[in-house]
Amino acid sequence: MEPMILDMLLKAGLGLIILGMVLNIAGLLTWVERKQSALMQDRIGANRAAIFGFTALGLLHGIADAVKMFTKEDCMPKGAHRFIFNLAPAISVAFAMAAFAAIPFGNTLTLFSRTINLQVAELDAALLFVLAAMSIAVYGVILAGFSSNSNYAVLGGMRAASQMLSYEMSMGLSILGLVLLNDTMNLQEMVRAQGGTWLGFIPRWGVFTQPLAFLVFTTAVLAETKRAPFDLPEGESEIIGYFVEYSGMKFGMFLLTDFIETVLAACLVSVFFFGGWQIPGLHATGFHFPWGTTIPLPPLAVSLLGVAAMMTKVVFFNWLFMALRWTLPRFRYDQLMHLGWKILLPASIANVLVTAAWVAWRG
């Protein structure tokens, strides 16, 4: 009985740490978004919010935003469905965060002769869980659009619904190849299967086994985050989108969902295609270089290095997604549908078929 309670407490603690980390990264992303776009466009970026004259490079703008959103008037349009209207942002943000439970942030960590798996929920069907959570998060968007009693919001909700439908299909299919190859749906196992190297220097990462799936998945998951170039549900320049009637912190929740989903997308891409917490050449006992040198490391250091590697990859992909978001113009709606149904979907199906044939031939 005793160890079980301890285990539960450990998992709860881990969950809290990951939740805090994700929320902090999402908050920091508001700063990254401002500053990165500014540097890309030869500007300085937000730098005025200050406490006692300290601006901290504009970092305080995130706090100023939060204060503003919490103190703003919370309005609801006449004729809106009160219950669903209030529920929608909560669904969005809650399920986007729930998906992190299945993400492995590191290998097992051994502390005081106790082995902790650095994945909150050790689900065998973690992959399905993540996909399901992301899909339910979309419900928040659609419900927000339909419950607002506003034509613009309905348009945004409809756009979101059709966009998500077209892209989730290719997203699920593109991952199927990896499932076939690695013979598992557990994300932790999937990361473990990506350890080791070919010829001593090419890491066995998913991006090398499934390059097409990588492209399809990255595109689809970017569409899932609803940010440019796939920001049609938001359509800031013409319909404002599904959250047009929201104000205050309820709007803030939708904004937060966007950033959380960006982090989630970065996590998923690193886990599926870039070996999660794997560092090429790092084994359970330390570094083994192809030319024979070894640097022995204690297990604790190996685990922590793994977590650091995962974080580095997540930060890199967040940077990349931001760069994409500020580089590419928005798709036209027919181009979006064309890309989803006529390019990504056939590509992912072909990918699955080829992979299946290869797996069957290999036996």
Add this chain to the structure above:
Amino acid sequence: MAANVKVLKRRELTWWENTFLPSIYAGLVITSRHFFGNLAIHISHVFGLRKKERGSTTYQYPEEKRPLAHRYRTRHRLMKRDSGETRCVACMLCETICPAHCIAIVAKEHPDPDIEKMPASFDIDLGKCVYCGFCVEVCPEDAIRMDTGRLDIAAYSRGGMILNFDHLMNPELPVLDPAKPVAR
């Protein structure tokens, strides 16, 4: 006879270009070059290096003013004689030519018999002024100029935007002046 028409065919995109990947890559290269270039300049500034280069093309307005072109038209001022009084002889030419009808002059007799008149009051409503510079061009006495370089023109009311004789004679006076009566 058919006209000499040159048909320009739009080039079809190749399969590879149709995947958008080359253009996405090219775009990322451009934006990343700006990003890392500016980042390097900002970091160098922290260490006191590369002070001559700017990491941005924008001006941080209240602290940093944009350099104005030599002939840039800004807030008006009235020129002075050696004695310190205005050069304006209240000929009304500027009031007449002003396309925005924003100059209002009331003339009075000048004590010096050699000078015909002088303004008793001289108001320019900057809320209406279109900064065309006609008033400067038309003035026979070179009494009015728009070379103060002041752009910080703001007021809490429309009436507050009116420059009076004092403001025109002393270009350093702010428009947004709490002591200035608010005309309604």
